[in-house]
Amino acid sequence: MQVNWNHLKLVFLFLTVIALYSFADYRSSQKNVDDIVVKFLGDNDLYLTEASVNKLLIQNYGTVKNRPKEELVLNTIEEVLLSNDMVKNAQVYLTVNGELISKIVQRKPIGRVEGVSKFYLDDMGKRMPMSQNHSARVPIITGKITGKSLEDAYVILNYINEDDFLRKNVIGIHIEEEGKYQLKFRLENFVVNLGGVDNLNEKFKNFMAFYAKAAKDKSLEKYAIVSLEFSNQVVCTKI
Template sequence: MRVNWNTLKLSLLLATVIGLYGFSDYRSKQREIDDIEIKFLGDNTLFVTEASVNKLLIQNYGAVKNRAKEKLVLNTIEEVIQSNDMVKKAQVYFTVDGKLVSKIVQRKPIGRIESESKFYLDDSGKNMPLSKYHSARVPIITGKITGETLEDVYVILNYVNADDFLRKNVIGIHIAEEGNYQLKFRLENFVVNLGGVDNLNEKFKNFMAFYAKATKDNSLEKYAVVSLEFNNQVVCTKI
């Protein structure tokens, strides 16, 4: 019987590669974690610390360092990290040199509620607890806090944050009642009665026109209330 040496060589080569791969995979799984690296992504990185993440892992998962890779379930570790109220998303993976890397995106507060309960409103419109590590410089929300009014506040804050001038100058929102919101500006003494969250683009367009003219006339300090509640007009009350 004639032997096909090319086929035999190819089969032996394939078996060798599979064997080496299996051995390498086995050794990789048996290798212990040498180090843990925690990376915070984005600009919002002050509400969770590396130490607090390590403590969270130990409390909920046990010691990670010096454990074999095969004994670690990455999805479970991600779930443990994401159980922290300050964490928006976590991605965990192994490196070839035996390191466990966790990339963490923290939640972003856009407003701070000051009522019987104190908490942040994040950029997804959800309640976010205050952090013991950092206090965010965001507009303060006061007044009648309900689920419905916070939905409206979220709409207002999104509009404010999309505009450079408003983002830098609006420091507070007071909820006088449902459907009636007042804005406080950083350098001005007057209160802006916004009314509801309808027609925000038109209301702020009218306000910016008023603000530019009043700044030019040096008359901003004369006003106590600037109302945007009425259709296509700005009604001012002097001090």
């Protein structure tokens, strides 16, 4: 019987690679965590600090640094980070150098509710608590706060944030009642009666045409109320 030495060599090499990999993996699992690195992703990293993240881990998971890597349950650590009201998304992994890397995306507020309860409305339309570390410069929402009116405010804010002029100039939404919303502008004396959230594109198109003409005529300061509630027209009330 002829022995295929090339075949045996390949089998031996394959088994050697597996053994080396298993040994390296075992040695790696026996190492301790040398350092904890927190990375905040995106442009919204103001509401949590690295110290507060480490404190959150210690309080809810225990000490991580100098702990054997094999004892860590990464999914559980991610769940701990996600339990914080300021965290939108979190990813945790270990490096071969013994670092525990936490990549965190913080929630993004787009409006601030000023009522009996004070909180942010985030970019997913959910309530977000105020932060002790930073106060966001976003439009203030006042008036009759209800679940439905906040849903409508979220629709309005999303539209505003898609337009450069509106995003820079609208500083507030006042809820007179469900379906009746009023906008406040940064530099103008007038308020804009928006009505409901129907036909927003048409309403703001009409408003921008009015604003451009009134700015050219230097008559913006003459108006107290600009109403967009009526179909395809802008109705103004002078001071």
